[in-house]
Amino acid sequence: MLRLGIDSLYLSFSGELTSTALDALSRLKALAQSEHLEEQAKAQYPLAGHVFIVYDKGERNFPFVIEDGAYRIKFSRSTKKLPMAYVKVSAHYLAHKSVQTIHEELQGILSELGSTGLPLVSRIDLAADFASTLSMESWGRNAWITRACDIDAYSKDQHFTGWAVGKGGAVSCRLYDKTREIQCSGKTWLFDLWRPSGWVEGETVWRLEFQLKRDFLKTRGLDHVPQVLAALSGLWTYATTEWLRLCIPNPDDATRSRWTTHPLWLCLAGVDWASPQTSLDKIDLRRIPGEDWLKRQQFGLLTTTMALHQIDDHHEAANHLLSVTYEHYDRVALRDGLTFQEYLLAHARKKARLFSTLVNAPGLVDEMKERHEQDNPYRKASRGE
Incomplete structure (x- = not known):
């Protein structure tokens, strides 16, 4: 076993935004919707060391959405039917900090925006990463004994990528090729978590992952973070023994519940969730593209310029690329009444x-809050204005 961990965590906070925070979010969302780049750039909400982008659009029932590398937070307006905030914690952040620390940090962040109670756990994903030479398509659908209705197998480019059981339900499971998925997701930071357990570059890693939603957690009497954390071993045992089991089919026995559990499944079901797990010492909360991606883009532009203009020297090609870029965008900037430098800086x-x-605009949120307090009629009345 290479690693156990909580891969996804969704929390809902009841409460109500203060009128000051609601006004600031509304103003920042309006800036994000502006047609002017310099206004869009100001749509940020710094909170407790995090620099959140404020999006120009909300999601259903949640008009305000902010995000950084740790959290994606959706806010509702004042209502008793919806949580004040619905938070998705990134897998990267969960690999860096404990859930309890994240829980406390979120309460601190949201207390700056409104009054909140203890959050409900809306969803938690438990994952076990392991290396194996066993073919994960060496059994058929009938080998899965489950309470779910749907069992699906997946492949890409003639390569088997995994299984999904109970997709969309209150409990669901995926067994999939994590190394291949990382080629698309770019989550190479997982390599640093696997190496201490003996993983070597090029070795295929599979992930068994259970997604447990609020509807299921409620039936187990699990509402808040401390309750769910204390129940991780029990949840994993239920998922791997009662809800789903991988068996060796026995054509001579029509009673499938008597079939022998597959040795792989015995290993996976018996993992110890109380054992200490590796974590990332440092992470970057900036939502930046990887250096490898940036280098590929630059290399592609350079080689394309050399091919198009029959240039052999890379210095000459780089200078040519900069020159034609400047000439084009200098004209574009002029149409907007800007210099090239102003246009470049705005982007x-x-x-x-x-x-x-x-x-981009330090102090802007504080100014918005102060202006809101000054314009508040109740505040004015208390000052005798």
Whole structure:
């Protein structure tokens, strides 16, 4: 076994946004919707050391959405039917900090925006990563004994990628090729978690992952973070013994419940959730593209320029690329009444907002809050204005 961990965590916080926070979110969302890049770049909400991007659109019933590399937080307006905030914690952040620490940090962040109670766990995903030479398609659908209705097998480019059981239900399971998935997701930070357990580069890693939603957790009497954390071993045991089991089919026995449990499944079902797990010492909360991606883009532009203009020297090609880029965007900037440098800086700040690399307008949120307090009629009345 290479690693056990909580891969996804969704929390819902009851409560109500303060009028000050609601006004600030509304103003920042309006900035994000602006047609002017310099206004869009200001749509950020710095909170407790996090630099959140404020999106120009909300989601169903949640008009405000903010995000950085740790959290994606959706806010509702004042209502008793919906939580004040619905939070998705990133897998990367869960690999860095304990759930209890994250729980406390979120309560601190959200207390700056409104009054909240203890959060409900809306969803938790438990994952076990392991290396095996066993073919995961060496059995058929009938080998799965489960309470779910749906069992699906997946492949891509003639390569078997995994199984999904009970997709969309209150409990669901995936057994899939994690190393292949990382080629698409770019989550190479997982390699640093696997190496201490003996993983070597190039070795295929499979993940067994159970997704447990609120409807199921409620039936077990599990509402809040401490309750769920205390029940991890029991949840895993239920999922791997009662809800789902991989067996060796016995054609001579029509009673499937008597079939022998597959040795692989015995190993996976018996993992110890109380054992200490590796974590990442440091992570980058900026939402930036990887250096490898950036280098590929630059290399592609350079080689394309050399091929198009029959240039053999890379210095000459780089200078040519910069020159034609400047000439084109200088004209574009002029149409907007800007210099090239102003136009370039506006786009750079837009990217800084998307990547959460810096605060483009320091103090802006504080100014919004102060202005709201000054314009508040109740506040004015208390001052005798």
